[in-house]
Amino acid sequence: MKFGILVNEGPYQHQASDSAYLFTRAALAAGHEVFRIFFYHDGVNNGTRLTVPPQDDRNVVDRWSELAQEHSLDLVLCVAAAQRRGLLDADEAKRHKKDADNIAPGFRISGLGQLIEAAIQSDRLVTFGD
Numbered sequence: 001m002k003f004g005i006l007v008n009e010g011p012y013q014h015q016a017s018d019s020a021y022l023f024t025r026a027a028l029a030a031g032h033e034v035f036r037i038f039f040y041h042d043g044v045n046n047g048t049r050l051t052v053p054p055q056d057d058r059n060v061v062d063r064w065s066e067l068a069q070e071h072s073l074d075l076v077l078c079v080a081a082a083q084r085r086g087l088l089d090a091d092e093a094k095r096h097k098k099d100a101d102n103i104a105p106g107f108r109i110s111g112l113g114q115l116i117e118a119a120i121q122s123d124r125l126v127t128f129g130d
Contacts, residue, residue, distance in 0.1 A: 003027055004118030005037040009129030010045035011060035012053070016129030017046050021063055023126065028071055036074040036118040037064075039107075043129060044082040047075065047107035061104045068106035075107045076114045 005024055009016035024034055039046050051061050068075050077087060086102070089109045093101040103109065119125045 001027075001123045002033040002035050002121065004035050004115075004122035004125040006115065006118075006125060006127040007037065007039045007043035007046060007129060008041045008127065010042040011051065013042065014129055017043070017060055018058075020126075020128035021060070021067065023128070024073075025067065028067075034071070034073055035122045036076060036114065037068075038076050038078070038115045038118055039081075040078045040115065041081055041129070042085070044077045044085055044087055047077045047082070047104050048087055048102050049104040050102050065104050065106040073106070077103070077107055077109045078115070079109045079111050082109055 005020055007017055007020045011017045020037070024037065027034060046061060046064055048061065051059070053059050064075060067073060079092070082088070083092065088096065088098055088101050089103045090101045092109060
């Protein structure tokens with residue numbers, strides 16, 4: 001089965017990100033395909049490289065980055081939601097005349113068309129968070 005994953009909540013405010021991550025790992029371990037993981041609303045906060053959780057806590061952003069690298073996953077942050085929350089890749093930072101970018105490795109910024117494509121190309125689109 002081919003899954004598309006939609007994450008609507010941030011990494012430390014809600015269990016949705018942890019649940020999405022664990023679901024994705026389990027699906028991959030069971031031999032399923034993950035077409036794309038789309039981060040929307042506060043879910044885009046899963047893609048900032050500037051989070052610094054306490055040493056005894058999980059690093060949600062690093063977990064996503066590592067999983068993406070290990071399985072060649074497509075981690076997409078909604079461009080409008082990301083910009084509202086101050087998340088920019090190098091191209092967006094330059095376009096908006098900002099002096100820095102802050103997207104974690106493995107993530108990219110794109111539009112809602114990527115979510116629509118994930119829904120069309122996947123057998124199931126699984127949503128985590130409101």
